[in-house]
Each structure stands twice: as structure tokens, then as C-alpha cells.
Amino acid sequence: MSAVQAAALLLVALGAWATVMAREPVRQAVVVSLYGLALGILFFAFQAPDVALSNIVIGAVAMPTMILLAIAKTRD
Amino acid sequence: METAPARRPGELSFEARRRLFLVGAVGLAALLLSGLSGLPDYRDVTPLYGQVINGVAVEERSTTAVVTAVNFDYRGFDTLGEEFILFAAALVLVLLLRRLGEERRGRLDRLPRHRHTTSAAVRLTCVALVGPTVLLAIYITMHGHLTPGGGFQGGVIAATALLLVYLGSDYATMRRLRPMALVETAKAAGAGSFVLIGVAGLIVAGSFLENFLPLGTPGELVSAGTIPLLSLAVGIEVAGAFVLLLSEFLDQLLVIRRKRGGGA
């Protein structure tokens, strides 16, 4: 279990860095979605299925969608 | 894009600002790490309060999912406030994204209805997924007191079902499936019924949000008193709020246009 948690933690640390370093907003919307998914995996490893579920739904689906829509609006 | 804008007097350059932050970040990191180093191994201890609730929740509230019991009963008052943060955020967003004086509404029938940019397979998959998604949303909301899930997760899943309709067909179809008055009423009714259930507890059982319904057997669908009702209220409110958020952004993108010849 500890190994899974360590791997998930490193994945999340990498994901946070990748999200910040993606300077192009459309690309960043995709990266932040993957970051939300990585956080979801970490929360499962921490025995928190409720939080994992809400983070996958909001962080990996709803938020990236709103980001993409906002970017599309500011570009037209 | 990379041309730096003209600096005002006394303003730091981008590079200087970055360096200044790095100095501060080292200090902040040292502070946080030294503070956290006093904590025990994260695998060894958990806060006592949680252990007490784990021990009594199934007995006291007939709820097998303790996180839901904390959210809608032990910490129900917090959830009420939190629900109204969501309510206020959606309300302010609608105010911010209203049609401004220099904007006009584009004609909906002018939208490219039948010029699809996605493949038929993608559209078919999206439409086929709408039903199962709605079902999953209802399941997650109604089983919140038994298994992981509850109103918050179920509500957002329900909102993504509408997004699937948009991806699988077009905006005009999505608008017809989503009468705005109904969405707004559902959102307000969800938030309001949370308060009403709380007040009913005050009248019947003596304190706000106190359970006043029979608790039933733990593990059965109809059990846990007011918890499933509160979960449903939150589910409706969250679904309404997120449908509203997504719709407002889509409206901005597809319907609201600058007036022809208008400035800026």
C-alpha cells in the first residue's frame, strides 16, 4: 500500500509541475484534467473514495470544460 | 506575445519579480517544512474525533458511509453554509456573464446545426452515454448514505450528462432539454429545501438539522432518517448550479455577440 501511495504522490507532484509549466492555456486545460485524475488516484490510495469521486468529476471533467469554453470565448 | 509591456516607474521587471519570488519561496518552503516536520508519520495517527465518529455513526445514524453522515448530519450546518457558497458563486457568475449593453443576442437558428465537426462515432457514443450517466447520477445521489458518493458528486455527474447532449448533438438541442427557468427553480428549491429540512428538525426534534425521521436498518435504501433527503436536496442544487455554470459559458461562446460596428 505504501508503495502505491508513494507512486501516486510522485505522480501528483509531477502533475502539479506540468500544469504550471504548460503556458499555453488550451494545452494547460488538458494537463489540468490529467492532474485532476492523478489526484483522484491518490485519494483512492488514501482510502478516500468520496473525495476521489468528486475530484475526478469536478477536477478532471467539469473544470477543464469551463476553462476550454472561457478560452474559446476570449479568442473569438 | 513575449514583448514585455512598457513598465511604469518603480515597477519590477518580469525577471526581477521571478527572482524575488524564488527568494521568498525558499523562505516559505523552510517555514512550512519545519512546521510540518513536527507532525508524526502520516500512517500512524489519525485525529481522535474521526475515530469516535467511526465508532458511533453506524449505530447512531444508521448510515454505513460515515463521510456522508459527517457531511449531512454531524457537520450539516457547515454543509449548509458551503451549499450557499456554491449558490452565491453561481448567482454572481450569471450576473457577470449577462448580456451587456454593447452586446446583442445572436440568432439561435443561425447556429450551424447540421455542420458537425465531430465524427458520427463520437456523437453516437455521447448520445448513448447520456442515459447511463443520468442513471449513475441518481444512483450515486440516492446511495450516498450506504456507499461512497452523495449529493455533491451525483449533482455534478448529472450536469455532465447535459454536456454529453451538447457534445453529441448541438447547442439548440441542449437548450431545449434545459429550460432555464426549471434549472434555476431546481437550484433554488434544492438550496431552500436543505434549510426547510433543517427548520423541520428545529420544530419537531428541538434543534436545527436534527434528525426527526425513523432511522431504519443500516444498509437499507430507506434508512438514515433525513440524511438521504438532505443528500437529494444538495444533489438537485449542485446539478442546477453546474448546469447553470456550463450554460452561461456556452451562451457566451455561441449566442452573445458584439454589436456590429460596436467598438473594442
Add this chain to the structure above:
Amino acid sequence: MSFLPYAVAVWICLVGLYGVVTSRHLVHTIICLSVVQSSTYVLLLAVGYRKDSVAPVFIDIPRDTPAVDPVVQALTLTDVVVGGAVTALLLAIAVQIEKHLDTLDPDELDPLRD
């Protein structure tokens, strides 16, 4: 290993702040802010975790099985939902800024400009 979750939480917070400070696009700033917020999720759940414990769901296991802390999980859950709503609100503000000032570069936003 025993300190790893705390270190990761600090790392996420600082990396997110670095993104906010060096951002050249307001949408990027908003996403970095949500990254900063996600550090609190990691910290809270790490505090609540305990070795050899299950998730606090007692539907088909004995009620005295050791389980992780449900209170921090409930806190994090509401944190995630409110975070999503706040991000949406900030994005709406960014859309309005672009409409009025035709730019999303924070450096070009002059507070003295009308």
C-alpha cells in the same frame, strides 16, 4: 517515506504560487491558483490516513474494522466542490476583463487605466 505527503503538499503549494507569480495569461493564473488549493487536499487526507485501515464505509465489513478519518474527508469533499465553483467565478471575471480591456496579460492591466 513518512514525510513524503507533507513534502508533496508543500511542493504543490509552492509550484502553484510560482505559476501565479510568473503567469502571463489570466486563465493560466486561475488554473495555478486551483493547483495551490489542491495542496490542501493532499495535506488533509494525509493527516487522516492510517496504516492498515479501510475507507470509512461499513456496508459489508464489521463495524469495528479500523477505518481512516471521515472528518477530514468530508472537509476535503466540500473543499473540492467549492473550489470548482470559485474557479468558474474567476473564469467569468477573466472573460469580462478580456471583453473590456482586450487583453488577458496581467502585466498589461493598468489599475489606473479607465
